Amino acid sequence: MDDSVHRLIEWLQKSDRFVFSDKIQVSNIAGEGRGITLVHGEVRRNEIIISIPSDYQINFYTVLHHISIFNKEIGTGDDSDHTISEHTIDSQIDPRCKAYSIFTREFLVQLNLFQLISLYILIEWILLPDWSNGQIESFWKPFFDVLPNADDLKSIPTLWNCSKVIQRKNLIELLPASSRNHMDRISELVSTDWHMISSPLQELLSISPSNGYDINSLYEKYLHIYFIINSRCLHANIDIKKEDPLSQFTLVPLVDFINHSDQMDTYCYPKINYMEKTNCGIGQFVIRGGPYTFKSKHEQILFSYGPHSNDFLLNEYGFTLETNQWDFIDISEVMCDAIVQDAKMVEYLKSNDYWGDYTINKEGISYRAFVAVSLYTTKDYSRIDKLIAGFISEDFFVPKIKQNVRNILQSQLDVFDEMMKKIDDLEPLDLNDFCIYNIKNIYRGYMNIVNNCMNVTC
Template identity: 40%
Template sequence: MSPFEPGGQHQSNWNVKLQNLEKWLKTNGDFTLSDRVILQDTQKSGRGLYLKTGKISRNEVLMTIPSECQLNFHTAVYHISQFNPKLSFDGVTCQDSTIAPSDEVDPRFQMYEILSNELVHSLSSFQLLCVYILFEWKILPHWNTAQSFWKPFFDVFPTLNELEAIPALWMLGTEETNQPLFECLPMASRVHAERIAAQVRNDWSVIEPIVKQWCNAFEDSNVSLTLATLYMHFLHIYFVVNSRCLYIQIPLKDSIHDNFTLVPYVDFLNHNADSEIYCSPQINRMKKGKYGLGAFSIVGGSHQYSQPGEEILLSYGAHSNDFLLNEYGFVLAENKWNYIDVSAHCESIIKELPIQDFLRKHDFWGEYTISGSDISYRLLVAIAAKVCPDLKKVEKFMLGYLTEASFDPAMKILLKSFMLDLAQQIKARIETIKKMANVDQLCANNILNIYQGYQMILQRHMAEMT
């Protein structure tokens, strides 16, 4: 389907949501969008921004999103303080709220009252946004007396089904069909997924007492929401936030992990391994509006868009497919940032304790990788230690006094055998995945894509060794 072809009822519903989003952005700040671009929802790439006409040059502003319409620690605190006047952070909380209790009381006056200064400040950006979005998006609609300011933004959030290619969700039990695929993940992906899942569980343990208090308060209303249901909503929200956050410095927070914001419209831009040449974000802290951290703009890069229908791309960073799958739920057909984490395989062939102790002593144990362009120095040192009984000589190599050629031909022979063995393991894993039944095919194809990328890396290096 062309980016400019309608897509039936789905496209009609999407157009309505998009119109509501644009109206909301225009109403609540200085929203600009170039008339040369158009937003479309396509079967191939999902939601994305495309060139409609003309051209886009370096430093040309494609869009500007006002600070009031970005969702981050500051704007969440501002909106919560409209219903909890005891919440007070200089320069952040609302000083002149026009919202007042009526005969039909907005439930947020009661529910946000438990969010004290100390509690809010102790929460990470992830934790506060999950709590806030959980109530505003998933709980508030059960009352007919109020509507969230953020509803137009929520309406274009991805569904949970659209996020279920993210492996950590398989671990957390939202998609039992894909759980067998987890065992087939490459080591780098599996470790990454386990780390995300552990963080999700930790964040839920922090906010669960707040959610339980809300559940107890529901008993005095007609709202019937269980803790189990709200946990599933929390998972949905967590991965919406994680897959769509963009960097911005949060003055109230100290950790680098807290420095992010959700930006409507900008989160429609898709990623490419070379997209650093296409577009980049800019933050104007002089344009803060009534509240927030500054206007968020997207400007053109060195690539000049000139072909109608060309997709406007934004760099998510220099990330491998393992990273992209775990953080965003997609992979690229070709990705120059791919690498293979061969730590487990390397460590399995170094069984001699003196060699292990030597590598640990010099901080060269583990973190062994092979990319398309090189074999990591750490791996070469480990292989040298395996083939050379003179560890003093290996230490000189470690310090840069010798080259790997000093250990040939033994090093080349072991490296080639090492990579051939890896290639056979990868081939076997690919065959296993292809034979799997009753798993989501998109998720299976994503993992196959990662392994096929590994094969290309190994083939390139083995060809150079012949």
């Protein structure tokens, strides 16, 4: 266990609600960074292995609470003792008293979680040490010290797209369409959120100038922090923002070391005890053992982040799995391009809600794609009506569409082969580059899907 992890655990141990089983430890996992592994014994179903108190999580409530310590006008409805004693704050020397005075409760509450926490962590982690010449530490410093560095997140495509200093834009054109579309969606969120917090940050810099940062360098720090939040946040009910799905998350130390498996409902699972709220949080965040029993020494403790494809994992977390049962190929573009010449067919598919969103997975083409390719092949609107209504089965169409499906699969395989060659032709090519590995891994997954489907349709 390295020193930063040791300090993190010491910090958490200040709460008598903190639990970290002596059966597990934080370890460095080859090719994956930090993880949690079994030291001895067994982890059985429903056994608590980690439990993190409310006030050691970063979420909407804890951030408002900590800001309110320096700005009484914010208020949290909490008359209890603060995690940080007010007696430790010297308004003459702590720059946060001036910094947080520019905020109103109305402004903070209108932000979504990503905006609020990005702004807060930029102040507490980046600006506070600069303003105080390293003399004042954030309450959260032990947590900040174990967060991933910029290099750990370098494989996230939105960083290639949005950063002004990361030289990876040449890789964007090599991404599959699904990954590029996902990257574009996140890039839009990143831009919107930066627009919301850049003005108050500029005001902070005007009243408390920084020796090391201007608004442009803070933007690069913002990107880093944004993807720390995005890749580490866990779902939680945040009642103060219950109408905002983008705010229903919390950051939880130690739990963010647990790595992902594509196996659902198998390994550990998270559970929040909302009845165990402290003064400023949402409840105790608990990790319990699942149906699988961990019993091999050094075995990695896992849970599932959800049924996510490698395209999703790369864009949200910056990694891919060597094999991923949730992979799929989006063939909407190739199918829509073929169908769009027939206006009647397009109108029919749109009116029946079967236009677009055509995919292939390891089981074959999706039902939406099956309907579209069946109509495209047979132009038998009457029987397609019956197919959609469930009066006839797919069996009628299977032999008729077999060749067209094979043509689609082969065209996709040709595209993937060509993209793999383009990646291999990159100069200079670093075969150990994690970014390149992940892109190739997505295409390998695609090719496995196509080859499997080709065998099935033979």
